[in-house]
Amino acid sequence: MTQVEIGRGKSGRRAYSLDEIGLVPSRRTRDPEEVSIAWQIDAYRFELPLVVCPMDSVVSPRTAIEIGRLGGLAVIDLEGLWTRYEDPEPLLAEIAELDEPAATLRLQAIYSEPIKEELIGRRIEEIRGAGVTTAARLSPQRTVRYYKTVIDAGVDIFVIRGTTVSAEHVSGQAEPLNLKRFIYELDVPVIVGGCATHTAALHLMRTGAAGVLAGFGGGSGHTTAAVLGVAVPMATVIADVAAARRDYLDESGGRYVHVLADGGMTRSGDITKAVACGADAVMVGSPFARAAQAPGRGYHWGSEAHHPELPRGARVKVGTIGTLEQILHGPSTVADGSMNLMGALRRSMATAGYSDLKEFQRVEVVVAPSSRPRG
């Protein structure tokens, strides 16, 4: 690891963003049609290595079902509008009409409505009823309180997601969530995160999780770096967490914990680079906020945008560019990497000469700040 001296007595490692790297084709090329991008976690097999973020602007019961039918996995946020309101549609419509200066204040008010336990079960059942794999998210703070309802409703994959989730939360006030005990006792596979380092990831893997979120998540408008100063660029995060996967594989005698890159990926090129750094799958939000079916109606925000005390993100206008199917599978009518995400992944792998995701994790990369993508 390259340690850089910041000043006497304080050094840091140079860390890289996905924007700073580029993929290098090998000496082979392939037909895109012959490339497999299938992904399997636990007993669940997906045609696509794509998990859609638990964000109200993107995942509603209806879009979760449609994304499932298109080959991906959508995660519904059990602490969002769908469990706070019987019918969130009028509120989603209102959010899309808010004027800028007051938007944060109104978001804070809308999300101050308490969560209704009965809605948790109902939302899961709505998705499950359509026959697609059902995934739902709670924060670590609310997992203890609501997880039974979630399990009883028949969730397939349980997602515990916060900006930073550690296997060792220290709290003097309440009994904190003991992730290790909790996950081992649960019957369903758990995906947990975010985390940003080899050590933190290794500890999460030891809890028995099926997958770990690498990164801090956050909508594309998040401002964690400005507000908290916390920032680790994604290329380095993914590579470090993937290294933890290899180390844990050895330590555990063969348990393969999936690494899901989670944070700031908005273009298909970001997705291909995430896999190149070692991700098994990606968790993506904002590209789907641009779908005609998106609940956000052309706007996008994450849960950090309505924090009552310290919002760390904004509602951003992303516009509407096509259907969910087009955004996933094309045909694309734009050239900026926001449509036909999966076709782009296939073509990138074919151009570089790889035939499946596991192989593609080994593609050569260059560090090239100058080739920060346009568009």
Place this chain on the structure above:
Amino acid sequence: MTQVEIGRGKSGRRAYSLDEIGLVPSRRTRDPEEVSIAWQIDAYRFELPLVVCPMDSVVSPRTAIEIGRLGGLAVIDLEGLWTRYEDPEPLLAEIAELDEPAATLRLQAIYSEPIKEELIGRRIEEIRGAGVTTAARLSPQRTVRYYKTVIDAGVDIFVIRGTTVSAEHVSGQAEPLNLKRFIYELDVPVIVGGCATHTAALHLMRTGAAGVLAGFGGGSGHTTAAVLGVAVPMATVIADVAAARRDYLDESGGRYVHVLADGGMTRSGDITKAVACGADAVMVGSPFARAAQAPGRGYHWGSEAHHPELPRGARVKVGTIGTLEQILHGPSTVADGSMNLMGALRRSMATAGYSDLKEFQRVEVVVAPSSRPRG
């Protein structure tokens, strides 16, 4: 230290700004409520590690009192409008109305009014009368002339602040301030600076100062780099001065001189990074110019902006976003790191897994130019 060859025979060290680094969470997390951000210098204990800059756009007797009551420490500038004018309010109002091209010229004229010695005492007494810790600033050039008045008025903490203050000022014209003699003879604790290097800081520490300002200060609109070419980025400055603190602690057999980061910090993320680099507290200006109570009425300027011969800063429009209390303690209604500064510091420490400021100085950082904060 990484020496970079600029050309044959001229090398320099690579130095880093706070924008180029990011904090890395450890494998633990904590509850923000259980984090302590208290700070003590000499006999004075503060709930917050926050000193507000001696700038007329920010600190008046009234705001000094309010900041004190909110847990921080405000420093009044004894060479600003409050000691030049009986009633500066009309001038503050006028400054906020100035049109751009002529603003510098008019500032120069307003500040050409002589300092009135009787006002020095009166301003200190106004603040002291409210029962909060009282701090006041003079430049090194005027310290000899006015310090008795300052002491007699009952100041608690004496601040000697210039762009660069050295323990060894060479002058053939007048008897220069002998900092070492001066500070040792004084009964009140002195905070002195700025300085930018390990050596300069060590010399200032040997004067007996209670605290040293690390950085060149300067309002957020300062142009020292463009005008003088003098520039050392803050992450490196803080880390170097913190190293001087450790070296002096050893050399002096246990005297702990506080390091106050002073310069260009405008967002809460800058404050968390300053502590991560080794600061004990931060001296901050511009975020408070955005308070409803700020004397600057939405404008901000430092003393370098009205230098009669060589202004090195501008009056910048910063707008008004909330009350002093909100800016310090929230709740925040914006997402750019300019509100709830202390809540953000607590949360950053909790996310990273640390429970007090001294521990948090050891948090891991990455060098990540790509994650220059947005917003």
Place this chain on the structure above:
Amino acid sequence: MTQVEIGRGKSGRRAYSLDEIGLVPSRRTRDPEEVSIAWQIDAYRFELPLVVCPMDSVVSPRTAIEIGRLGGLAVIDLEGLWTRYEDPEPLLAEIAELDEPAATLRLQAIYSEPIKEELIGRRIEEIRGAGVTTAARLSPQRTVRYYKTVIDAGVDIFVIRGTTVSAEHVSGQAEPLNLKRFIYELDVPVIVGGCATHTAALHLMRTGAAGVLAGFGGGSGHTTAAVLGVAVPMATVIADVAAARRDYLDESGGRYVHVLADGGMTRSGDITKAVACGADAVMVGSPFARAAQAPGRGYHWGSEAHHPELPRGARVKVGTIGTLEQILHGPSTVADGSMNLMGALRRSMATAGYSDLKEFQRVEVVVAPSSRPRG
């Protein structure tokens, strides 16, 4: 090679763009008139080391002839409008009138018209009939199907060009093009590419090609980095492929395969730097889209802009600045490096003290991100 650690277990080489380097004059200077920029590949000698890209916005039969008469070599695209339509002029006129949001969609429709085999021969004959060296391009996918027609029509130089062309294409569906067999059996010299690495270039050289395209090509509005994540900056690509040329020269006992830099060069300074990195000639598009005679009428696009499923480029407005002759040979009336490209090359070589292209490949360079050209 400098390997940079991106994260644990993933490293990459630092790669450089032409924008990041600058040429350093030697201790000699020369008269520009005494500099030779002649270039010879196989039996064909050109006054200029300049090949114009097979792009519909730039090369029509008419401009191919004119570029040939001016000393360069233009390559006609046999999969563009001129082989899909008897008379493409109305379509070219329409493309120049398209409004932005729908432009990609309409381009996709226009290019969905099938290629007419009889037009392939006719276009080649039109150029050949004028007595200039004739070059034409097919993609690897269509080479097997059409090459006989191309040869029969009397092409002088055969160009096989795709984003990435490998000597080892893996396909289970159809018999892929075996480049090695194909090129050795052909009577005319072949230029093939793009490629981006030493290894890929070496394999292409072993096919018997007369020239290799170094780079991924792409119009100046291409978005390969954003869509596929594939990106290797040009200075590094050219230097690596030039090294393959040297290695193959030794391996083959004396066969000199020409390296043509192909990608993103829009100013004369880019061309001089490409030669400095080791290119024998350059393949350039966008500067010629700015000619009064350009078929694109002030617009520019590459074949990647009309991909039916995954467009990776846009039609960009480049404007019209002068005649083809002025753009090549001046006099220039603009100062941004877009006119008198060959005069600039001569003057750069003279200023740096070199007298022919082969010598100029050895000119000293500096890595200087700060001197990214203006204009």
Place this chain on the structure above:
Amino acid sequence: MTQVEIGRGKSGRRAYSLDEIGLVPSRRTRDPEEVSIAWQIDAYRFELPLVVCPMDSVVSPRTAIEIGRLGGLAVIDLEGLWTRYEDPEPLLAEIAELDEPAATLRLQAIYSEPIKEELIGRRIEEIRGAGVTTAARLSPQRTVRYYKTVIDAGVDIFVIRGTTVSAEHVSGQAEPLNLKRFIYELDVPVIVGGCATHTAALHLMRTGAAGVLAGFGGGSGHTTAAVLGVAVPMATVIADVAAARRDYLDESGGRYVHVLADGGMTRSGDITKAVACGADAVMVGSPFARAAQAPGRGYHWGSEAHHPELPRGARVKVGTIGTLEQILHGPSTVADGSMNLMGALRRSMATAGYSDLKEFQRVEVVVAPSSRPRG
């Protein structure tokens, strides 16, 4: 020297611009009034280390006289408007009125007027008549033809200036200027350049020159990097040429050749950094184009902007901000480093703790891309 591998077989040195460095104060400070910035070259002593560029937008006989009286040295361009036209004022007025697109074309036409030999003598005499040190410039190409006239008119300092001037110009057409013979035979001191490397500078020093121009000159709107690809950032150039000065001092047994930094310095901070890198004096243009007395009337251009075949610069609008005296000596009414250049130099030296220019060449610097000056 840090060699960076660009690609296999091509390496380059990392070179730095003045924008990438910052000056670091020492542990001393001084009074600005006690700092000396006097400069002496050959028998000529100046109060200021400042030479004003031979550019028509800046130096006329009238401004040359005024700059001389203010303590600096202005160089008149003997190939500019003042030797082509009896009365250039109407043309200067016209240039200031030109509309953008046609400006270059009209500049080319205006400067196509032949040089009148009788005007060369007359301009020199006009300046000399006022009693100030007189300096005049020719290009290497015209030096042989006109130098006698220049000497006869009584020039004090002879300046031979081109983008790149080498001691070894190779030409088959005409007898090139033999700098070594020419300079040794001349009675007046010669300043010659530009040059960008240690070797080229050393060769120029061996010609007997009194001073060498380090850099490529060029107005602030020059586009040499975009047009020719030639670019070496100034901090590295100055440090390398200063090293050649030291080496030549030893080689020659004590001849001290002055290094004049020449290129792209627009703010006072650039000037202080140039000295810090080793310059004895600076040659500056654009700041003086902003003077009320400037012939350019708020516009600025260099000779490269009207090259008949290959213009490499533009006429840029710089505006008018004050008198020549204010720009040199203040008082300044702006904060961006464009006024009171010499006061800023003094203050920078005082802040950093140095008392004369020779000492200040040793000031510590940091490499800090992040502190690229604002304003």
